[in-house]
Amino acid sequence: MDADDWDERYRAVERVWSVEPNRWVVRETSALEPGRALDLAAGEGRNAVWLAGRGWRVDAIDFSPVAVRRIMDAVGSDQKSVRATVADATRYIPEEAAYDLVLISYLQLPRQDMAAVLASACRAVRPGGTLLLVGHDAGNLEHGTGGPKDARVLSSVEFVREAWEPCADLVVAEVAHRPVGEAEALDTVVRAVRR
Template identity: 70%
Template sequence: MDANAWDERYRSDERVWSAEPNRWVAREAGDLRPGRALDLAAGEGRNAVWLASRGWRVDALDFSPVAVRRIETTAEHYRETVHATVADVTRYDPDEGAYDLVLISYLHLPGPEMQGVLERACRAARLGGTLLLVGHDVSNLEHGVGGPQDVRVLSSVEQVTATWGRCADIVVAEVARRPVEGAVALDTVVRAIRRD
């Protein structure tokens, strides 16, 4: 999907996803000491606004101008501050070592593009900073529900840990089961700590 298609999707509904943070983001980032966070492909901003409510200084990026406006509106509604920017994460080059948390939540790209995003995310994290990815796992195609139906854009623990393992210590690497309306979705969840 391109930015125009996502703009249309966001325009078609008052909210495409819940205003609550993703359950795995809340589980993995809930106890982290607040600092500066980067939310790549932030969508409507549910995770970004939640992080801001917990004291984080958040930069949120998305290539959909409609999504970025929605992030700003949601942050205003909750009286939180989120610096939201229209940017394509496949081309965006964040400041090196600038973030205490770099979050990628349900970003689904073909392998080479995702590889570049993962590498730049690692460079954006400061030493000791946290990298967190949550996405629809490749096993979801056969054993779960929802999410993209194209194997080329789905996440895997192996893909993420192979990249982040070169720059960070892997703390969590699992295929997590998420209940969805009487069924189960399978998500890749990887958390890592940036090292030299």
């Protein structure tokens, strides 16, 4: 889907996603000392807004202007804590070694594009900073539910490990099980610390 498709999807309903942060983002970042964060492909900003509420200064990037407006509406008058920008994560060049946390949550791209985003994320996080990816795992095609039905855009622990091990030490690398009604979704969850 391109930015226009996402704009239409966001316009069709009041909220596409929950206002609550992603459970794995909460689990993996709650113990971190707040600093500066980059949320790549932030969507409607549920994770960015939650991080800001915990004291983080967040740069939220998304290629949908409708999503970016929703982030700014959610932030309201506290626009110093979240700066939302319309930008495509595959073309965005973040400031190098500038972030204490770089978050990629459910960004589903073809492997070549995703590899470039993962490399860019590694350059953007400062030494000692945290990289976190949460994505729809490829295992969903046979054993889970949710996410795209195209294996070429699904995540895997192995793929993220291969991208991040040259620059960071992996702390968490798992396929996590997330209840979805009566079913279960499988999520790739990888947290790493930049060397």
